[in-house]
Amino acid sequence: MNRKEVSDSTMEANIAYTSGYKQKCREHHEVLQYVCENCRMLLCDVCFRKSHTAHNCFYIDNFLTQRNDLLFRLIESGRLATNCYEDIGYKEVDSARHIDNNCNLLAQSIRNTFRPLIASLQQRESNLLDVVNNMHKNRMENMYEQVSTLKASYLGLVKVIKKLNKVAKIGHKLENLYIVTQILEAQRQVDTYAKILEEKQYKDEFYKFYAPQVPYEILRDIENLGSIELDDNNDLTALNNIPTTLEDANEKDIILSSSQETSSAEVEIKVEKDTCKKTKTQKSENDRNIGIGQAVPGCLNKVKAFRSDLPSLAFAPKGNGQGHVQRPWGVCVNQLGDIFITDRLNHNVQIFSPNGEFIFRFGRKGKSGGQFNAPAGICVDKNGRIIIADKNNHRIQVFSSGAKYLLSFGRLGTQCGKFKFPFDVAVNTKLEIAVTDSANHRIQQFDYNGHFIREIPLGTCTFTGYQITPRGICYTPKGNIIVTDYVNHCLHLISPAKGKIVSTKGSLGFGYLQFSRPSGVCCDDDGTIIVADCHNRRICVFSSTLESLWNIDIRPSVNGLNNSYCNETDRTCDVALTKDGRIVFISEMLSAHEAAQTAKRFVHVY
Structure with a gap:
């Protein structure tokens, strides 16, 4: 053919x-x-x-x-081809895991390289700003002193002139010795005042910041610092030895994920060993998918709660002016150490330095972006963004670190993504925002841009029969969520992955692990839990397994502190930790005692 x-x-x-x-x-x-x-x-x-x-x-x-023989050859060829496809599939899965692991290690390497540089720059910026703040304070004090001295000299000079005018007017009736004595005394005083005038006149000094002279080549090198290249040796040893800056979210000790009622109307939180065997790939996937909590978001150093029974600082008196508050509730601290306060009656947010000096404030009453109606909870994420629960506007607002309005999400409603009196907010290292949707009796989670992730309904408390009403909220170092239950006087541990309460602790009372209207809550980077026990007028500190460590009672009759900053009826609202682990909390004054408390301070640091 x-x-x-x-x-x-x-x-x-x-x-x-x-x-x-x-x-x-x-x-x-x-x-x-x-x-x-x-x-x-x-x-x-x-x-x-x-x-x-x-x-x-x-x-x-x-x-x-x-x-x-063709049929059998085809069967054998198909079998061999099937095996090849299966081998390729397994290799693809391994390759995907390798890509995930490699990229995660690369990202961690980049973070650990640049974060110390960024932290050093931020520290230098903070130091220079502290110098400016101290300079401003000292110069203003010197100016006020000069003004006071000049005012006193002026009044003294006026008095001398009056006396001399009187002598001149009735001099013919006075003895010459007296007249001469008055004139000499007046001359001495005028000379003194003239000298004071010369010395105490304000000198119009002007200071200037000289920016570091960084050559263009260095700036260009910084912009191009580091590179990502193919490693022909495929050696991950160096990457695996990178020091981490965040706590491992998969520790061996985990809180038992079960809820059971006890005879004392309490639910025990137990600690058991995690017997799950995880491969290295599973562990890295878990680390990647779990956002953990930080006591001070973005802080490179580990924050551990510091025990102190004495106040080290008290500030923010009652009023409407700068540095004054009317009814504060929320408090948080950023990575520079600045303290943020929300004021529900002044409808604004105020920022103070670590030593309690007023820096600036923003916001006023209204419904537009950047305006508030009784703002409550507040937190700052690791990027410095300020996140605020605008309670009576039923929304969450987000601002830049410089208080520039960025976005808001939510409105009044019961559907997912809507709120009914959101009271507190928290953020984790994945920049996921958790909100206590108080009157809807649930927790909602959102991503960095405010997009809805999940709803966690809370239901009814088993040992009281009342609906769970969340108030304060925080992320733990293991990625779980702790909320305070204002109505049922207890704490709930929530697993975001499971979307439900996994354990509960507490009951009404004043004893060990008892609360009366618990409000704000926070965790240090070891998992230590700090609770503002509102109507018991104290701060309670527990270990990660809820063993009582110490309390801070704000009643003068109990703590023995003779100060006028707190009285017997004040209550604790919200709590946070400073960069050095000191406890900072907000106190609330009952309206019946407001008139008598002129020296009252609302923000306390222990």
């Missing part, structure tokens, strides 16, 4: 219809008699003679006899 034309081997089967046991050609309507092995198709006599004479063709009846 002479080869004339080669057909496309991908063409469809050449079968038009079947008549009895005879199959017809689609094109020529002739009986199919041949098998073309080259084209993998059936042929009629016309097809064969027209374009397949050069191919390896067989009569249909003879094909299986002459190629009886």
Whole structure:
């Protein structure tokens, strides 16, 4: 047979219809008699003679006899191909895990390289700003001192002039010795005041900040600092030895994820060993998918609660001016150590330095972006963004570190993404925002841009029968959530992954692990839990397994502190930790005692 034309081997089967046991050609309507092995198709006599004479063709009846091994060869080829595909699939899975692991290690390496540099720059900025703040304070104090001295000198000079005018007026009635004595005394006083005037005049000094002279080449090098290149050796040893800056979210000790009622109307939180065997890949995936809590978000150093029974600082008196508050509730601290306070009656947010000096404030009453109606909870994420629960506007607002309005999300409602009096907010290292949707009796989580992630309904408390009403909220170092239950006087541990309460602790009372209207809550980086026990007028500190460590009672009759900053009826609202682990909390004054408390301070640091 002479080869004339080669057909496309991908063409469809050449079968038009079947008549009895005879199959017809689609094109020529002739009986199919041949098998073309080259084209993998059936042929009629016309097809064969027209374009397949050069191919390896067989009569249909003879094909299986002459190629009886073909079926088994195809089965074996298919089996081998299937094994190859399965091997490729396993390799792809391993490659995907390798890509995940490699990229995670690369990201961690980049963070650990640049964070110390960024921290050093931020520290230098903070130091220079402290110098400016101290300079401003000292210069203003000197100016006020000069003004006071000049004012006193002016009044003294006026008094001398009056006396001399009197002497001049009735001098003919006075003795010469007296007149001379008065004149000499007046001369001495005028000389003194003239000297004071010369020394105490304000000098219009002007200071200037000289920016570091950084050559353009260095700035360009910084912009291009570091590179990511292919490692031909495929060696991950160096990356695996990178020192981490965040606590491992998968520690061996975990809080038991079960809720059970006890005879004392309490639910025990136990500690058990995690017996789950995780591979290295599983562990890295868990680390990647769990956002953990930080006591001071973005702080490179580990923050551990510091025990102190004495106040080290008290500030923010009552009023409407700068540095004054009316009814504060929320408090948080950023990575520079600045303290943020929300004021529900002044409808604003005020920022203070670590030593309690007023820095600036923003916000006023309203419904527009950047305006508030009784702002409550507040937190700052690791990027410095300020996140505020705008309670009576039923929304969350987000601002830049410089208080520039960025976005808001939520409005009044019961559907997912809506709120009814959101009271507190918290943020984790994945920049996920958790909100206590108080009157809707649930927790909601959102991403960095305020997009809804999940709803965690809280339901009814098993040992009181009342609906769970969340008030304060924080993330733990293991990625769980702790909320205070204002109505049922207890704490709830929530697993975001499971979307439910996994354990509960506490009951009404004043004893060990008892609360009365618990409000704000926070954790240090070891998992130590600090609770503002509002109506018991104290701060309670527990270990991560809820062993009582110490309390701070703000009542003067109990703590023995003779100060006028707190009285017997004040209550604790919210709590946070400073960078050095000191406890900072907000106190609330009852309205009946407001008039008598002129020296009252609302923010306390222990």
